[in-house]
Amino acid sequence: MKLTIHGVRYHVEVDGDGPALLLLHGFTGSAAVWEPFVNAWSRWFRVIRVDIIGHGRTDAPKDPSRYQMKLVAADLEALLEQLGVERAHVLGYSMGGRLALSFALMCPHRVDQLVLESSSPGLKTERERRERRERDEALANRIEREGVAAFVRFWEELPLFATQKRLPEPVRERARAIRLQQRSQGLAASLRGMGTGVQPSWWDHLHQFDRPVTLITGEEDHKYHRIAEEMTETFPRAQWVAVPAAGHTIHVEQPDLFSSIIMDVLSGSDVDPGLP
Numbered sequence: 001m002k003l004t005i006h007g008v009r010y011h012v013e014v015d016g017d018g019p020a021l022l023l024l025h026g027f028t029g030s031a032a033v034w035e036p037f038v039n040a041w042s043r044w045f046r047v048i049r050v051d052i053i054g055h056g057r058t059d060a061p062k063d064p065s066r067y068q069m070k071l072v073a074a075d076l077e078a079l080l081e082q083l084g085v086e087r088a089h090v091l092g093y094s095m096g097g098r099l100a101l102s103f104a105l106m107c108p109h110r111v112d113q114l115v116l117e118s119s120s121p122g123l124k125t126e127r128e129r130r131e132r133r134e135r136d137e138a139l140a141n142r143i144e145r146e147g148v149a150a151f152v153r154f155w156e157e158l159p160l161f162a163t164q165k166r167l168p169e170p171v172r173e174r175a176r177a178i179r180l181q182q183r184s185q186g187l188a189a190s191l192r193g194m195g196t197g198v199q200p201s202w203w204d205h206l207h208q209f210d211r212p213v214t215l216i217t218g219e220e221d222h223k224y225h226r227i228a229e230e231m232t233e234t235f236p237r238a239q240w241v242a243v244p245a246a247g248h249t250i251h252v253e254q255p256d257l258f259s260s261i262i263m264d265v266l267s268g269s270d271v272d273p274g275l276p
């Protein structure tokens with residue numbers, strides 16, 4: 001379905017009934033990344049998948065200022081309102097996790113449980129943010145200059161995704177196909193408007209969020225493993241699950257284990273952080 005939120009036409013897919021579960025994909029992704037989980041999860045939840053601004057079949061305004069994290073978080077509140085959803089479990093992956101955390105801190109009354117897969121609260125210092133903005137501006141220019149296909153070839157070779165090289169080719173092909181569906185204008189504006197160096201740092205606000213939080217990282221994703229360790233110490237009610245034999249994109253690399261973790265967490269079952 002299409003919902004017009006503050007002038008942006010969002011593509012939203014809704015499956016199932018029950019407690020709302022809002023799913024937020026990562027940079028270069030779309031609602032399609034969650035497709036493998038919808039049949040199982042929609043038996044228990046009203047699964048709401050959003051194409052984040054600039055991605056998928058949602059509008060991709062050229063002006064990066066429309067992608068500001070606080071504006072997009074406000075979009076999510078209005079979107080849930082239009083769907084008649086008062087509160088939701090919110091699961092975000094990577095960029096979607098940064099958005100999920102922004103939404104949770106801005107609208108805590110709208111969140112039942114927060115689950116962050118391989119994500120961060122932003123960068124602590126203005127120097128880190130400035131350096132990241134410069135890197136992301138160069139990336140945005142590269143996307144506009146070379147196009148999405150060339151960018152995807154570069155992007156999927158990042159060390160952050162090295163563990164995906166051991167995945168079966170059809171799995172990698174599916175992830176690649178979703179990235180290739182993106183528009184250069186949307187990706188470039190997303191980096192400039194809601195990149196890690198642009199968003200506010202939420203590090204000093206994590207202690208304010210007293211709803212249950214689950215942080216999920218891959219044991220081989222050392223950078224986000226460290227970030228999750230620090231976030232766990234800061235949130236009042238956080239658990240951290242480190243998934244073996246996985247890197248940054250756990251829902252692609254260990255889908256069955258990922259789905260079990262999510263269902264256990266959302267059903268209120270204890271998850272063994274050490275896992276089998």
Ligand SMILES: C=C(O[C@H]1C=C[C@H](C(=O)CCC(=O)O)[C@@H](C(=O)O)[C@@H]1O)C(=O)O
Pocket residue numbers: 026027028093094095096098158160195196249
């Ligand atoms: C390259 C780094 O940061 C980027 C990596 C992960 C985030 C993401 O959403 C990637 C999703 C995917 O391609 O599967 C992205 C973001 O948060 O916007 C980061 O820019 C890094 O080394 O941290």
